[in-house]
Amino acid sequence: MEWSAEAILSLIATLVVGVVFVMMVSETISVARGTDPVTNxxxxxxxxxxRVTYAIxxxxxxxxxxxxxP
Structure with missing residues (x-):
């Protein structure tokens, strides 16, 4: 099985969207419960x-x- 650049990029994008979705759900639940959300x-x-943030x-x-x- 060979992985093309497009397939890898698509997989990374899908994972990022999934992580963002899970974080949004977690944030919503935290706000509804009145607890400290992950973003804090x-x-x-x-x-x-x-400096680490800048490097990332x-x-x-x-x-x-x-x-x-291109």
Whole structure:
């Protein structure tokens, strides 16, 4: 079985959409229950480690540029 670039990109996009959907459901349930949502923990981690956040953003930008630049 050979994996093409399009198949891998489609799989990554599907996984990202699935993770976003699960996070939205979790956020909705947390807000309905009145508990602390996941985004507060993510926001705290981003503020605690700004250099790591910057490095991840650059890495994502490099990957997207590599995949989509003609």
């Amino acid at each position: 923990h993510v926001r705290g981690a981003v503020r605690r480690y700004p 953003a650059v890495l994502i930008g490099l990957l997207l540029g590599h995949f989509f630049w």
